[in-house]
Amino acid sequence: MIKTGGQIVCDALVREGVKVIFGLPGGAILPLYSTLGSYPELRHVLVRHEEGACLAADGYARASGDVGVCMATSGPGATNLITGLATAMMDSVPLVAITGQVGRAAIGSDAFQETDITGATLPVTKHNYLVMDTRDLAATIKEAFHIARTGRPGPVLIDIPRDVQAGEIKFDEAEWDKPVSLRGYNPPTVGDVDDVAAAAKLINEAEKPVILAGHGVIISRAYEELRELAENAQIPVVTTMLGISAFPEDHVLSAGFPGMHGMAYASLALDQADLIVNIGARFDDRITGDTKRFATNAKKIHIDIDPAEIHKNIKVEAPVTGDVRHVLGQLNPLVANTTHPVWIQHIEQLKADHPSLRIRETDELLGQHVVKAISDATKGDALVVSGVGQHQMWAAQHYQFKNANSWFSSGGAGTMGYEVPAAMGAQIAHPEKEVWTFAGDGGIQMTLSEFATIAENNLPVKIAILNNDMLGMITQWQDMVFDKNFYANSYTGNPDFVKLADAYGIKGIRVTNQDALEGAILEARAHPGPVVIDFVIYADENVYPMIPSGQSVEQLIEENL
Amino acid sequence: MADIQANGLARRTLVALVENKPGVLARIASLFRRRGINIASLAVGASEQKDLSRMTFVAEGDPSTVGHIAKHLEKLIEVVDVADISDNNVVWRELAMVRVRATQDSRPRVIQLANIFRVSIVDVGAETVTMEITGDTDKIDSMITLMEEFGVEQVMRTGRVAMLRSALSPGGEDGAYSKTLAGNIIAREGLESGSV
Ligand SMILES: Cc1ncc(C[n+]2csc(CCOP(=O)(O)OP(=O)(O)O)c2C)c(N)n1
Ligand SMILES: [Mg+2]
Numbered sequence: 235m236i237k238t239g240g241q242i243v244c245d246a247l248v249r250e251g252v253k254v255i256f257g258l259p260g261g262a263i264l265p266l267y268s269t270l271g272s273y274p275e276l277r278h279v280l281v282r283h284e285e286g287a288c289l290a291a292d293g294y295a296r297a298s299g300d301v302g303v304c305m306a307t308s309g310p311g312a313t314n315l316i317t318g319l320a321t322a323m324m325d326s327v328p329l330v331a332i333t334g335q336v337g338r339a340a341i342g343s344d345a346f347q348e349t350d351i352t353g354a355t356l357p358v359t360k361h362n363y364l365v366m367d368t369r370d371l372a373a374t375i376k377e378a379f380h381i382a383r384t385g386r387p388g389p390v391l392i393d394i395p396r397d398v399q400a401g402e403i404k405f406d407e408a409e410w411d412k413p414v415s416l417r418g419y420n421p422p423t424v425g426d427v428d429d430v431a432a433a434a435k436l437i438n439e440a441e442k443p444v445i446l447a448g449h450g451v452i453i454s455r456a457y458e459e460l461r462e463l464a465e466n467a468q469i470p471v472v473t474t475m476l477g478i479s480a481f482p483e484d485h486v487l488s489a490g491f492p493g494m495h496g497m498a499y500a501s502l503a504l505d506q507a508d509l510i511v512n513i514g515a516r517f518d519d520r521i522t523g524d525t526k527r528f529a530t531n532a533k534k535i536h537i538d539i540d541p542a543e544i545h546k547n548i549k550v551e552a553p554v555t556g557d558v559r560h561v562l563g564q565l566n567p568l569v570a571n572t573t574h575p576v577w578i579q580h581i582e583q584l585k586a587d588h589p590s591l592r593i594r595e596t597d598e599l600l601g602q603h604v605v606k607a608i609s610d611a612t613k614g615d616a617l618v619v620s621g622v623g624q625h626q627m628w629a630a631q632h633y634q635f636k637n638a639n640s641w642f643s644s645g646g647a648g649t650m651g652y653e654v655p656a657a658m659g660a661q662i663a664h665p666e667k668e669v670w671t672f673a674g675d676g677g678i679q680m681t682l683s684e685f686a687t688i689a690e691n692n693l694p695v696k697i698a699i700l701n702n703d704m705l706g707m708i709t710q711w712q713d714m715v716f717d718k719n720f721y722a723n724s725y726t727g728n729p730d731f732v733k734l735a736d737a738y739g740i741k742g743i744r745v746t747n748q749d750a751l752e753g754a755i756l757e758a759r760a761h762p763g764p765v766v767i768d769f770v771i772y773a774d775e776n777v778y779p780m781i782p783s784g785q786s787v788e789q790l791i792e793e794n795l
Numbered sequence: 796m797a798d799i800q801a802n803g804l805a806r807r808t809l810v811a812l813v814e815n816k817p818g819v820l821a822r823i824a825s826l827f828r829r830r831g832i833n834i835a836s837l838a839v840g841a842s843e844q845k846d847l848s849r850m851t852f853v854a855e856g857d858p859s860t861v862g863h864i865a866k867h868l869e870k871l872i873e874v875v876d877v878a879d880i881s882d883n884n885v886v887w888r889e890l891a892m893v894r895v896r897a898t899q900d901s902r903p904r905v906i907q908l909a910n911i912f913r914v915s916i917v918d919v920g921a922e923t924v925t926m927e928i929t930g931d932t933d934k935i936d937s938m939i940t941l942m943e944e945f946g947v948e949q950v951m952r953t954g955r956v957a958m959l960r961s962a963l964s965p966g967g968e969d970g971a972y973s974k975t976l977a978g979n980i981i982a983r984e985g986l987e988s989g990s991v
Contacts, residue, residue, distance in 0.1 A: 352818070356825040361872045364818075381872060418814065418875040648990065729957035783990075 237405040238370040239398050240269035243332065245376035246699040248275055249410060252303050254294060254662055255279070256287035260307020262347060263334025265399035279662065279691060282683035284311050286655040288318020289681065292327050293652075293659025296636040296642045297617060299455065301328045301382050302659065308334045309347030313354065317649060319389045320358040325476060326453060328387035330378050339365060343697035352396075360388030374410045380414045385421025386540040387453060404449040421539060423566055425556035431474030433511075433535045433552045434568035439739015440509035440533075442577045443469045444489070446521075448630040449476035449645070450538060450558045457481070457638040459562035460513065466566065468573035470581050472500040474515045476645040479635040484560025484614070489581055492589070493521040495627040498588035498779045498792050503581055505787045507532045512539060518646070519783075527786035537561050561676070588780050588792060589593050598772035599699040599747050601625055605632035607751045608698060610669055611759065616668045617660050619643065621653035623707040625700035627777045629672040651680030654697065658684055661693045668696070668759070675701040675728055688764045696758050697766045702773035703728055710776045714791075715783075735766035737779060744768045805858035806835060807881040809865055810956055811850045812842060814873040822871055823850075832856035832864055836889075836954030846877060851887075851956045880957060887957035890927065891935045892917070896946035897924040905945055912938055923948060 237245075242320075243266055254277045256392070259267045270278055281287040284306040291302030306312050322329045332688070336345045345537070363382050365374050371394070377388040410542045437443060442505040451473075460481060464471050470489045471481045475496070481488055490497035492504050504510060510532045512620050515521070516534075522528040525547055534550035537558055544553040574694050593602045601781030605628050608616075614636035620626040620643045635641055642660055644652040657671035678699055688695055700706075704724040712720050741761050745754045758765040778793045799805050813819050820839070827834055835853040842849040854861050865879040897905045902924070909916055909926050912934070916924035928935050932955065939947060 353821065356822060357829050416872060419872045540870070542863065542870055543864075546863060 235405055235407070238265070238269065238404050239371055239403075240266040240399045242263040242368070242371045242405060243375065243394070243399070244269050244273045244276060246372055247303065248273065250292075250379045251300065251377070253277060253300075255303045255305055256281055256294070256659070257305030258268055258284055258287060258307070258311065259372070260304075260309075260311045260334065260347070260564075262336055262396045263305060263311070263332075263394075263399070264306070264333070265396050266334065266394070273520060278605045279658075279687065281655070281687050283681065284314030285317050285651065286658075286681050286687065288315045288329070288331060289321065289652055289655035290659035290662075290684070290687075291329050291331075291643055292318060293619060293656030294663045295322070295327050295329055295659070295789040296656075297641070297660035298663035299641070300663075301330055301379055303330050303332070305332045306334070306346070307333070308336055308351070309349045311347075312349055312351040316392075317357060317651075319391065320354055321644050321647040321649040321652065322389040323358045323360065326381040326387050326449060327389065330375075330382050331389060331391045333391060335364065335393045335400065337397040338395045339397075343397065347756055352390065353489035354392050357475065358389070359391050360386075362391040363391070363396075365398055366395070368398050368403045369397070372405075372774050373412065373414075376410075376418065378413050381416075381419065385419070385521060392648065401478070402771050415517075417737060420557045422541070423557045423560050425537070425554040425561035428563075429552065429554040430561060430564045431568060432462070433537070433554055434565055436509055436533055436535055437467060437469075437511060437565075438570045438572070441574060442507045442580075443509040443511060443574065444503050444532075445469050445471045446474065446492075446504065446510055446512045446515050447471055447477045447480045447516025447778040448474045448513065451477060452639050453479035454514065454559040455541075455638075456513070456559035456562050459566060460565050461485075463511075463562060463569060464660070466571050466577060467569050469511065470503060470578060472496075472520035474518065474521055474645070475630055475643065477515060478562050478630055478636065479639055482636055483634045484636060485615040487578075489585070491630065494523070494779050494783070495561065495779065497590035497631070499581065499584035499590065501779070501781065501787050501790060502584050503550045504529050505531070505578075510534045512536045512538075512550070513562070516543045518539075519547070522785045523781050524784055527788070529789065532702050537700055563761045571653050571661075588779075590792065595671075596772070597748070599745070599751070599769065600634050600775055601628040601702070601769075601771045603748055603751060604670065604698060604700055604745075604769045604771065605629050607755055609633040611752070611755045612670065616640065616670045617664060619653055619657040619660055619669065619671035621674045622650045623674045623677060623705065624702070624710060624777050625672045625706070641651060650674065650677035653677055654681050654684045654688070657695045657697070658688055658691075658693055661695050662691075669694075670696045670698060671697045672705065673697055675699055675703060675725060675731070676705045677726075678731075682734070684738060685735070685766075689738045689740055692763055694762060695764050697764070699731055699768050700765065701731065701768050701770050702729070702775075704773060706773070707773075707777070709773075713776065714780070732766040741765045742768065744770065745771045799858060804855050805835075805861045806853055807857045807861045807864070807866070807879055808885070808887070808955065809852045809854060809877060809879050810957055811852070811868060811877040812844070812847050812875045814875065814907075815841075815846050815848045816873055819848075819873045822873065823868065826867055827854065827864070830860050830864060830867060832855070832861055833934075836952070838954040838956045851873045851954070854953055863986075875976055879964045880959065884960045885957045886960055886987065887931065887955050888929055889932055889935055889940070889953055889955045891952040892925055892945060893939060893942060893951075894923050894925045894949040896922060896948060898922060901945050905942070908941055912941075916937060929988060940977060
């Protein structure tokens with residue numbers, strides 16, 4: 235059968251189970267867009283900026299567990315994806331980005347809107363392709379999805395010259411049945427039996443064990459296995475910031491998240507443990523601080539699907555490479571049913587002595603109050619997204635997550651502007667669920683063009699702006715690390731966010747004091763469409779606890795006490 | 796070959812089998828650059844397997860990063876196999892062509908030294924000779940130093956190629972790649988990114 239490149243791309247996407255594409259067309263991808271319309275099973279969400287497309291695909295992927303797909307044209311369209319690709323790369327999110335490229339004959343000639351996007355995205359993609367022959371499209375797309383979703387997931391970019399999209403070939407449907415074969419790509423799944431046994435031995439011998447659960451638990455959906463391990467051996471669980479919602483926070487064994495702005499008791503638990511069972515986390519510098527002083531009393535088990543993470547930042551006694559869920563399945567039967575009453579009692583004491591979540595007494599409206607109120611109102615059941623900054627930390631701290639995979643935030647890249655598009659993606663993945671996003675007045679202005687997309691698609695996202703009229707986290711660093719040398723930190727020209735919402739046809743509410751909090755949240759939840767709430771919060775507030783960058787628990791600051 | 800140099804940097808030798816596709820070298824170079832590793836030498840050529848090339852790298856950088864680079868390389872889809880052979884029993888060779896000034900007067904001594912070092916003369920001009928030196932880095936370095944007295948006009952070196960030594964007995968195992976590199980690996984220090 236004769237098919238165009240565009241048809242092959244669309245067929246391939248349908249076969250990969252793609253339901254939604256976030257994109258914005260341009261000349262170099264128009265041949266593909268001219269076909270897209272005849273595939274009703276592929277819903278195209280037209281964004282206002284390609285960064286929004288990529289971040290929405292990221293939010294969609296995290297929330298659904300499926301590969302997120304975005305599309306852009308060549309040149310500036312493609313380069314606008316880069317921040318989103320870097321975000322997904324850092325947090326191991328499966329994406330496929332399809333970009334148009336100038337015609338083959340023009341490649342290398344500095345043609346209009348020609349950018350070497352495969353060259354430019356080398357460091358921010360798991361893999362990428364420039365497809366130079368229509369005949370290679372089917373196999374390439376299949377390969378791309380395979381690479382994006384298997385092993386340690388990540389973004390894959392496919393750059394397709396416009397004449398390859400338009401090209402017609404005799405296509406044999408048997409092409410689809412050819413299995414993907416990549417000699418150089420064999421991600422581990424099952425853990426080495428001896429490695430697993432060694433890990434089990436350490437767990438069985440430990441007196442003060444702590445589980446450090448990372449994003450890997452969420453990615454491999456190992457919630458049940460994690461819970462089984464924790465409950466069976468009575469091991470307290472701390473999560474990384476991206477591991478939040480891997481373990482129910484109302485569980486007795488839950489001990490918060492450690493690190494730079496984590497709960498003091500969680501950081502102290504790691505410091506005092508004699509064994510850390512790291513499950514799918516990468517000993518990131520926000521957790522370890524000074525690696526030389528990190529958890530020096532503890533032996534360490536590190537379960538990770540990526541062999542390159544083992545011993546990268548922290549040398550461990552018992553590494554296991556493999557898919558977290560598989561490895562836990564192997565490990566759990568070897569772990570003795572036991573308990574550590576003294577240690578668990580000690581952790582409870584740490585929680586009591588270091589009430590990191592206590593909000594200071596004040597009449598002002600604090601960011602913490604807002605998060606807490608939304609957490610209470612939604613009973614910890616919402617899908618929660620955030621931007622980057624102080625509000626992100628307050629959201630991570632004060633929202634009490636009950637359900638697995640309900641927290642989506644840019645951890646590794648710290649991408650301001652994540653809040654609006656990612657929430658849009660999460661809502662599209664779960665139309666029936668309540669989605670709240672905590673936004674900064676800074677970050678939201680990076681991608682608020684997507685208000686239009688939200689309005690257009692009537693996505694009932696609730697956008698809570700924690701508005702301090704400034705780059706709060708920058709102010710905090712200047713305050714604490716740069717001797718109060720405040721500069722370029724305040725936003726005096728912020729728009730009226732309620733009017734702005736109104737301009738987009740989105741319901742806007744302003745809240746300026748604690749008394750109005752509950753009512754506004756109730757009103758927003760009752761509204762069937764999108765809502766922007768401008769929470770005007772007290773600005774002169776720092777996030778605590780804090781372990782300054784590169785330091786250790788010895789430098790833990792707990793000013794809120 | 797896993798030496799820590801006076802400047803605190805480590806050098807390690809890696810051998811990789813890679814898909815012979817456009818852009819593979821760019822991917823590898825991008826990875827080295829991103830991880831702050833210098834490619835001290837690189838030799839690429841066809842392997843015994845169709846569509847696959849073999850590369851020998853000498854990588855230089857912070858000991859913790861260089862000790863880890865094989866694992867990062869392994870993650871590239873088009874890298875089929877990679878081994879850090881720094882601590883293994885390997886044979887390795889490098890080839891250099893060196894053009895040396897050789898006037899009527901000095902020529903006999905240049906040729907005499909070349910003979911002693913079993914270096915062949917591959918080209919002779921009016922005022923120069925070009926020699927081909929094969930051997931380990933030390934041999935090439937010493938030969939070049941020796942020739943400086945006459946005047947070294949141009950040096951062209953291929954970079955190291957390395958191969959594991961064969962088994963000594965029939966049916967024995969060839970020098971094995973170190974299965975786990977844990978011994979070489981030094982975890983990073985001073986990870987503070989200092990970012991908000
Ligand atoms: C794209 C991007 N630019 C800059 C930064 C550095 N940065 C981190 S937090 C922050 C302030 C964020 O301000 P806002 O969104 O208002 O959140 P707040 O800290 O006030 O809650 C900045 C500028 C970043 N993380 N991302
Ligand atoms: Mg702000």
